[in-house]
Amino acid sequence: MIRKLRYGNTNTFFIQGTGGGLLIDTDTAGTLPAFYKAMKEHDIKIRDISYVLATHYHPDHMGLISALIKQGIKLLLIDTQKPYVHFADEIFGRDKRLKYEPVNTDNAIIISSGESRALLKNIGIAGEIISTPSHSADSISFVLDNGICFVGDLEPVEYLDAYADNVKLKRDWELVMRYHPKMIYYAHANEKYYNG
Numbered sequence: 789m790i791r792k793l794r795y796g797n798t799n800t801f802f803i804q805g806t807g808g809g810l811l812i813d814t815d816t817a818g819t820l821p822a823f824y825k826a827m828k829e830h831d832i833k834i835r836d837i838s839y840v841l842a843t844h845y846h847p848d849h850m851g852l853i854s855a856l857i858k859q860g861i862k863l864l865l866i867d868t869q870k871p872y873v874h875f876a877d878e879i880f881g882r883d884k885r886l887k888y889e890p891v892n893t894d895n896a897i898i899i900s901s902g903e904s905r906a907l908l909k910n911i912g913i914a915g916e917i918i919s920t921p922s923h924s925a926d927s928i929s930f931v932l933d934n935g936i937c938f939v940g941d942l943e944p945v946e947y948l949d950a951y952a953d954n955v956k957l958k959r960d961w962e963l964v965m966r967y968h969p970k971m972i973y974y975a976h977a978n979e980k981y982y983n984g
Contacts, residue, residue: 790936791830795822798848798975801938802830806912808838811861812930812938813975814852817886823852838911839864839897843940843975844927847876854889863896864907868919870898872926901928918963922956929960935970944977 789804796815800823803810809832814823827833840857841864842850850873857863865873873891880888899907904917915932923941930938942964943957951957964972973979 791832792973792979793823793826793830793832795819795826796848799973800826801973802832802837803913803932804836805908808911809836810864810908810911810913811837811840811856813843813849813940814840814856816848817851817880817888818883820852820855834859834861837861841865841917841928841930842869843929843938844924845869845872845875846924846941847879849940849975850876850891851880851888853891857892857895863891863893865893865896865898866904866917866919866926866928867898867900868921869926869928872924875926920960920963922954922960929964931964931967931969935968936973937964937967937969937971938973939964940975942974944974944980945972945982946980 791802793800796819798813798815800814801812839862840853853863873893877890880886901917901919908915915930917928917930920929920942921927927940929942942960945961948961969982971979972982
């Protein structure tokens with residue numbers, strides 16, 4: 789089961805496995821009440837979420853992670869993301885009304901992309917996390933074996949020709965296409981069927 793929660797500017801996705809759930813991305817800090825409302829609309833409880841995963845650590849993708857960790861949700865962190873976890877701290881720190889607390893990685897589950905399939909299998913989700921660093925060095929995509937892909941802020945595949953000189957973007961899409969995607973979910977655009 790996949791649910792798209794839209795409560796700000798960034799799409800949040802909840803994937804229910806047979807043994808737990810994965811939340812992909814959160815919106816910016818300060819959107820927690822709207823997040824709870826969206827969860828209620830989709831009949832998702834905090835206890836349903838085993839892990840939270842950010843596609844990258846820009847402010848509009850990870851602003852609620854600290855609040856979710858405090859509620860017992862485990863942070864799933866890909867090792868290539870670790871140096872970037874605190875990228876947004878200074879940005880959020882400028883607005884004291886947000887009462888933002890930096891992400892605590894002490895109890896994070898830190899794995900490589902290559903280890904992701906085994907971890908996800910433990911919660912009944914068949915797929916893997918891959919590094920797609922053309923948007924930012926810490927960007928990842930999540931691909932399910934059924935052809936559903938979550939690509940965060942990866943530039944849409946249909947724009948690829950407009951970025952002919954962007955070798956990193958081309959490489960990222962070549963990697964995603966190896967998984968034979970049928971549906972691609974973006975963080976800031978509607979999902980698109982793909983018949984490539």
